[in-house]
Amino acid sequence: MSQSTLGEFEEIVVIIVAILNGDAYSVNIINEIDNRLNRKVSLGAIQTVLKRLEKKGLLKSEFGGATKERGGKRKRLYEITTQGHEIIDQTRIQRNLLWEAMPKLSLNLF
Template sequence: MSKHHLGEFEELVLLTVAVLHDEAYGIAIINEMERRLGRKVSIGSLQTVLRRLEKKGYLSSRFGEATKIRGGKRKRYFILTNYGIKILETTKDQRMALWNAIPNLDFRNGHA
């Protein structure tokens, strides 16, 4: 597909944007990741990854309307591009191929 691959945090951000669909903006992404994954996410690290993913063509963004609650600031909403969907599908296929290649997987007994 391409020479690009996803880091773990990039993959989690893309998946969370997909989960949130039209409501994927900074704080909503952080809240969703923390709720679903039990993992703290800093706004700085998220913004860095969102910019990188947009630059790679996996995400696109648009600004919402300005609101009084936000002091006139507009939210920046993110959505997966077709290329972003493809990279997620490729990543999922690669992971599933590895999982399916493990012989006699039995984590209940502490070994494979």
């Protein structure tokens, strides 16, 4: 895996795509971020980060079938790649190491 880092929003999007497991498209990702994190995100911001993550090789996409609900328009469905899984696993491990290194006294301040 190439040495790559994720910004905070990129990390969230990759994890949400993994959570949605085959049903990840722009609007659904936005709704999931809002529901899980109570965070409002614009369609433009999601589309930009999805393209960037796909270019990095962390996500891949393909068009789903056309639906009547969307006026015959097809959804672009996103899926996490093996490299995407590796980087979020690496990121989780790094974050856990930082949390574990924090003195217990500091943890009681929250």
